[in-house]
Amino acid sequence: MGAHALDKYAKELADLAASARAALVREIDASGAWxxxxxxxxxxxxxxxxxxxPYYYVGVVGGHERRWGESPDPRTREQWVRGAYVDAPLATRLRDGELLSxxxxxxxxxxxxxxxxxxxxDRVLEIGAGTGYNAALLAHRLGDDLVTTVDLEPEITEAARRHLAAAGYHPTVVTGDGARGVPERAPYDRIIATCTLPSVPRAWLAQSRPGARILSPLATGLIALTVRDAEHAEGRFLPTPAYFVPLRGGGPEPEPAPLGGVPRRAREDELFRFLLILTRGNLDPQEVFTLWEREGHPRRERYGITVRGEHEWAWLDDPEGPYAWPLT
Incomplete structure (x- = not known):
């Protein structure tokens, strides 16, 4: 393919990307997400x-297929561009068939x-760099200097840095344990996590300004906390479900409890499963079912989390009420 043909094809691909991006924005707009x-x-x-x-994996019979922006096949490259703008998560890193990122x-x-x-x-810390896309969105809105993103895996942070530079963004990308935050860039006005945690790390509070907002996936939900000071934060879950990969380095996931004796309608209800995860280690599944039934199948926004000194607990309706479970 000659230089002129290559330029023409590159423009067609860029036009396709712009058109697909505009369609995605209309879809998100219609959903009311922002x-x-x-x-x-x-x-x-x-x-x-x-x-x-630049590449991602789609599920096919018997495993996964790699879609690649540098594929020699023009149709595959077009598929790759269109797929990048579908309103769906994209698997970007697999190891032995397990999703890593x-x-x-x-x-x-x-x-x-x-x-x-x-x-x-606002100065923002993102926990979980992923591809760098979320950091780019924040940097576009706030400016490079105010955005820090951290991830444990050097290959992920290197790739995120490369993608960000290709798109023209240069926030601070740090390789490290997200549970420890990034103290050298603190204090933060906002902390957002893009990976699931079993509890809220104390380091995040210590690195936040009073009044800061922390948004993090936890137990298939999203907790929105307001930081009072370095020892105290509190907030409720948002109504939406959220499923993210666990924070790397956070230790092994506990084995799910056997659900024998719990009716199928509860086992298949995602609000029951949310409560099951939130109370893990404190209530057995039958006790969770009894509570869930008694309280009328409570929605996520009735639950919250309080961090106070060395103590952290989840609760239903009231931080000081009868339904409270310590988090570890």
């Missing part, structure tokens, strides 16, 4: 997701960013 902060629409219109997923569903990212409630000048 209704709380519509400025994010302009950000998603501007930041090219396909530059952050992904680019989250864009509408969920949009909702989380809107719920983060950033203001101009």
């Amino acid at each position: 209704a709380a902060d519509p400025v994010w629409r302009e950000v998603f219109e501007a930041v090219p997701r396909h530059l952050f997923v 992904s680019s989250s569903q864009p509408s969920l990212m949009a909702m989380m960013l809107a719920e983060l409630r950033v203001e101009p000048g």
Whole structure:
């Protein structure tokens, strides 16, 4: 293929990406994901997701198929671009068939960013660099200097840095344990995690300004905490479900408890399973079912988390009420 033909094809691919991105933005807009902060629409219109997923994996019969932006087949490259702008999570790293890293569903990212409630000048820490796409969205809105993203895996942070530079963004990318935060860049006004944690690390509170907001996946939900000071934070879960890969380095996931004796309708209800995970180690599944039935199958927003000194607990309805379970 000659230089002229290559340039023509590159322009066609760029046009396809712009068209697919515009369609994704319309879809997210219709979902109401950024209704709380519509400025994010302009950000998603501007930041090219396909530059952050130079390859990804799609499920096929018998395993996964790699979609690659450098494929010699033009149709495969077009498939890759279109797939990058589908409102779905994209598997970006696999090891022995196990998902290690992904680019989250864009509408969920949009909702989380809107719920983060950033203001101009806010300093933000992101836990879990992933592809770098979320950091790019934050950097576009706030500026490179105010955004820090951290991940435990050097190959992930190296790739994120490379993708960010290709898209024209240069936030601070740190290789380290996200549970420890990034103290040298503190204090933060906002902390957002893109991986599931079993509890809220104390280091995040210590690195936050009073009044800071922390948004983190926990037990298939999203907890939104307001930091009072380095020893105290409290907040409720958002209504939406959220499924993320666990924080790397956070220790092995506990084995799920056997659900014998729990009716099938509960076992298959994601709100029951949310409560089951939230109370793990404190209630057995039958006790969880009894509570769930007695309280009328409570929705996520009735639950919250309090961190106070050395103690951290989840609760239903009231932090000081009868339903409270320590988190570890």
